[in-house]
């Protein structure tokens with residue numbers, strides 16, 4: 001089983017798609033080296049932050065940039081939070097990303113990964129983006145590409161979120177598709193996987209993007225074993241150990257596996273879920289620090305916490321139906337995005 005169609009997701013978001021503040025644009029100007037001629041689509045909302053965050057959203061096999069744009073909520077939330085989204089299209093007939101060639105798997109090596117890195121750099125320059133808020137996410141082939149991007153361009157990204165992907169380099173080989181990996185038969189030690197990542201950009205000593213991964217236990221497109229292999233890889237790269245499982249987090253039948261203190265690497269295992277795992281954009285945006293969920297009251301708390309006099313950094317501070325604090329803390333200002341949503345953003 002090779003490709004899956006995710007077009008069924010379309011219905012859920014089609015209604016919001018029509019109300020966006022802006023539209024997808026195909027960038028035709030020179031944005032730097034693009035050896036595989038990857039089409040570059042960009043979503044810039046009508047109102048962006050002064051130094052916007054940039055998200056690279058990478059589609060699944062058979063998809064395109066516009067398909068990922070229409071079938072995810074990233075553009076809708078870009079309107080709300082003022083970030084920019086890059087929606088590239090895979091340049092080959094299969095509409096799969098190159099996650100196999102030595103070129104794509106090496107820092108500045110060429111192929112698709114270089115094109116995507118150059119799109120990010122161009123967008124940062126053009127829109128004076130915030131280099132400390134550059135993110136990558138994708139599903140299936142895009143989930144694989146997410147792991148490729150954070151491994152090969154660790155200096156560019158601050159965080160990644162990979163849905164039903166495979167470890168970086170797992171597909172390496174002469175062919176576009178790698179059955180040994182997709183079927184979960186490529187098994188390595190944590191050290192071997194970690195070395196693969198370290199060899200993607202030899203000599204790199206800087207910080208690495210934090211990463212969350214999501215995988216369904218019944219995935220037959222990219223076998224669930226790849227979840228375990230990814231966990232070995234990234235816990236080794238970050239030098240952290242598995243600490244605990246939080247069951248039914250963030251949804252029923254999902255288990256959150258926390259590594260270290262939970263700030264570098266977190267893995268979500270979805271019991272009973274297949275390759276059509278649902279992208280929950282707000283969970284991804286929360287990991288990226290773009291969306292701040294309201295703290296949930298825990299059952300162990302005996303006393304309700306005192307109400308906060310000021311809204312949290314990045315938290316909501318206004319809106320027609322909003323009832324919380326309307327002033328922001330030190331260094332933050334309340335910015336109105338829509339009638340329903342104002343947010344505390346840094347004073348630049």
Ligand SMILES: *[C@@H]1O[C@H](CO)[C@@H](O)[C@H](O)[C@H]1NC(C)=O
Pocket residue numbers: 023024025026066
């Ligand atoms: C938005 O862009 C897409 C792709 O470029 C195009 O097909 C569509 O017609 C545009 N929609 C609007 C409302 O301009």
Ligand SMILES: *[C@@H]1O[C@H](CO)[C@@H](O)[C@H](O)[C@H]1NC(C)=O
Pocket residue numbers: 102
């Ligand atoms: C890719 O790199 C590996 C070593 O990592 C090497 O064995 C292989 O020959 C290379 N493939 C090509 C096509 O250059």
Ligand SMILES: *[C@@H]1O[C@H](CO)[C@@H](O)[C@H](O)[C@H]1NC(C)=O
Pocket residue numbers: 252253272
């Ligand atoms: C969780 O798994 C159980 C057992 O397989 C199933 O009956 C239930 O419907 C699942 N819940 C959700 C929300 O998917």
Ligand SMILES: *[C@@H]1O[C@H](CO)[C@@H](O)[C@H](O)[C@H]1NC(C)=O
Pocket residue numbers: 244245255257269
């Ligand atoms: C939870 O923790 C155990 C270690 O006790 C681990 O082996 C297991 O795979 C974890 N993850 C899930 C999703 O249950």
